[in-house]
Amino acid sequence: MKPLMTLLALACLVLPGLVCPTAEAQTRIRDVVDVEGVRQxxxxxxxxxxxxxxxxxxxxxxxxxxxxxxxxxxxxxxxxxxxxxxxxxxxxxxxxxxxxxxxxxxxxxxxxxxxxxxxxxxxxxxxxxxxxxxxxxxxxxxxxxxxxxxxxxxxxxxxxxxxxxxxxxxxxxxxxxEREIPYQFNDRNSLVLALRDPDFTTAARIEDTINAAVGSPVAYMRDPGTVDIDLRSLQGSPSRVLASIENLPIEVAVPARIVIDEQSGTIVLGKDVTISRVAIAQGDISIKVTETPVVSQPNPFADGESIVLPRSRIEIGQTGTRNIATLDANVTLSQLIAGLNALGVSPQEMGDIIRTMKAAGALHADLIVR
Known part of the structure; x- marks a missing residue:
């Protein structure tokens, strides 16, 4: 059986018993944007x-x-x-x-x-x-x-x-x-940052980060793929200004996405991939996902409110000599795949399960199959 490697978008290898971090990816502005006019x-x-x-x-x-x-x-x-x-x-x-x-x-x-x-x-x-x-x-x-x-x-x-x-x-x-491309970068009055992966949240964070670092509202999010920077109120050349802001750290919003490469048996997951209540039977494998919300109440006479907490349970079973793997946690696809790994499910079978869950509406993420 071809070994299955399951990767998270945060470079976390999903294996049974391994808990992955939940913090979003933090990187520099220069690694997620291109400057308009600066191109190969x-x-x-x-x-x-x-x-x-x-x-x-x-x-x-x-x-x-x-x-x-x-x-x-x-x-x-x-x-x-x-x-x-x-x-x-x-x-x-x-x-x-x-x-x-x-x-x-x-x-x-x-x-x-x-x-x-x-x-x-x-x-x-x-x-x-x-x-x-x-x-x-x-x-x-x-x-x-x-x-x-x-x-x-x-x-x-x-x-x-x-x-x-x-x-x-x-x-x-x-x-x-032998010939240069004429371009006067320092004659500009503004900079346009184009996001390589347009996203409303990431663009808003770039705007907030630049304005906080400069101390004035010079950055403006035009759309999810563009952030404009007004240079007229800033000191220094456009090259100097760009050098000072391109290394500012931001948190990139990672989309809920799954990429399956059936040829190599690789499954890449985004951080926020979740599944709803669903029961699946595939071959001799049965999967059951149940949600049992619990109510958390404050102590008597305490200044608090009652809240509903999610409580989910995944049961994965296989007939024959293999045991049943059970995971108790909020339902995430990474935990489901970890349980399937414990049962020795092949990449082809795992891809079929994920596609079927997506078709049933129980998988909340973009699915890309290569």
Missing amino acids: NDLIGYGIVVGLNGTGDTVRNSPFTEDSLTYMLERLGVNVQGEDIKPDNVAAVLVTATLPSFARNGSTVDVSVSSIGDAESLEGGTLVLTPLKGADNEVYAVAQGSIIVSGIDVQAAGARARKGTPTQGAIPSGARV
């Missing part, structure tokens, strides 16, 4: 890889490789008109890179190289000088260098072994920036 830009280029050990493109299936090689040699002053060029140590590739924000002339970035012909491997190859263009068709960097390939492709008489993808590779610091 994708670059792409077409190039040629040379120096392959007979694993390059074939002319029959990749005629554009021969055309590209001919054009490159003519630009270098080599006349190959009328010549029949059929090298097997050359491959046509696409080169991609990401230009960081505020990248300056002369700085380097990593590049990825991928074959677009029928080359068997790029191992041992060298990328010839390749211009990298942005979406505006302008050249922002040039790439060149030896390719590092993690995949292996070995063949002998009657046998062949391949591991990974030998037709893809990388060149660390293989591209040099």
